Amino acid sequence: MKLTRRQQEIYDILRDNLDHFDQPPTYDELCRLLGLSSRGSLHKHIQALIQAGLLEPMEGLQRGIRLVESVEVEEGIPFLGRIAAGRPIEAISQAALMKVPDEMLTGKSCYVLQVTGDSMIDEGIFDGDYVVIEQRDSADNGDIVVALVNNEEATLKKIKQQSDRVILYPANASMAAMVYKPEEIQVQGVLTGLLRCYR
Amino acid sequence: MKLTRRQQEIYDILRDNLDHFDQPPTYDELCRLLGLSSRGSLHKHIQALIQAGLLEPMEGLQRGIRLVESVEVEEGIPFLGRIAAGRPIEAISQAALMKVPDEMLTGKSCYVLQVTGDSMIDEGIFDGDYVVIEQRDSADNGDIVVALVNNEEATLKKIKQQSDRVILYPANASMAAMVYKPEEIQVQGVLTGLLRCYR
DNA sequence: TTGATTTGTTCTCCAGTTGTTCTCTATTCT
């Protein structure tokens, strides 16, 4: 909805003076601020701003003119924390959002983890890199997955699932593959992207 | 639709002065700005610009002259093309925009290239990876840079600048470093981020 | 509870502004 000049002006004034009121202003107060002498005139503008979704509707109450909270359109996917072989995912307290290229997103639910350790170094995933993970509970053989081992350790490894066992391969010549029973391993997600920041 | 000279001129002025108005200008205001004395004359030009899709139609409302908002608030930085050692940057025809984490941006002008070849494999930069580059014409020793060699080849290498020579180190045990005269090398940008898409 | 006051709403009326539509003229280019 497009605003007229006066509507825009009133909205701006309303925003600018929001701190100066300790209560939401009434029509009369706002009229005084705007130099209007008629509440009826102001009412038309207020209604237009409500229509535009910029002010809260009154709903029959007399509690002053309130701005609607601006709906921030935060973009990105959540950065959940660190993943290190041998420990649960170390969750970060406040989930920051991280913008990632659309190419890394799959349409399904994705999140970002920071990798700790060198277990995937031969795949070009270094200590401190960020990985984009698609949330899933199954994977194809050869996928790099976030796997939960025995319900307590989370790890990033290449997976090979056989009927009677599951093998997790690190990508590091100096580390050995680990073999588990299928019920010991729970796939939590599949690697879809890698991010690294220099400096 | 082609614009006449005056139409183009008016459109440019309109764009340039958009910040100077706090409201969309009325015909009268714009007439004053253009030195016209007749709203009717301006009206013809405005109509032509509306026809051309550059201005919003009035729809019987009196809200001033508005540019059509390019609704695409496409976020991201431009993906410019491929970089391979030994060739100029292979530019892509239409510059796509790629969203990247804020952490990879420096506040200065940045762009994305796709890496071809394995010359940086030991740094975890693989064939097909995307690199985020900050546009710069100088670098610190040890930085990974996009360097233009002899004004014709572009390459991604680690740089070491000495008073009498410049050395470009690949990060690949099977490749040798190259030594150049300072005037042969032109730094085009510095690596600030890495992106890799799986699948 | 009751009455007075405040507050938001609705209505009519009015003036100035704004966009539109004319006609007429001047200039430039083909």
Place this chain on the structure above:
DNA sequence: AGAATAGAGAACAACTGGAGAACAAATCAA
């Protein structure tokens, strides 16, 4: 000459913004 481009100016309807009165519901005071 004719077409295209540009501008001046007048006249007009519609839109915008405002005043003020009257009203009902919410709120406050006693």
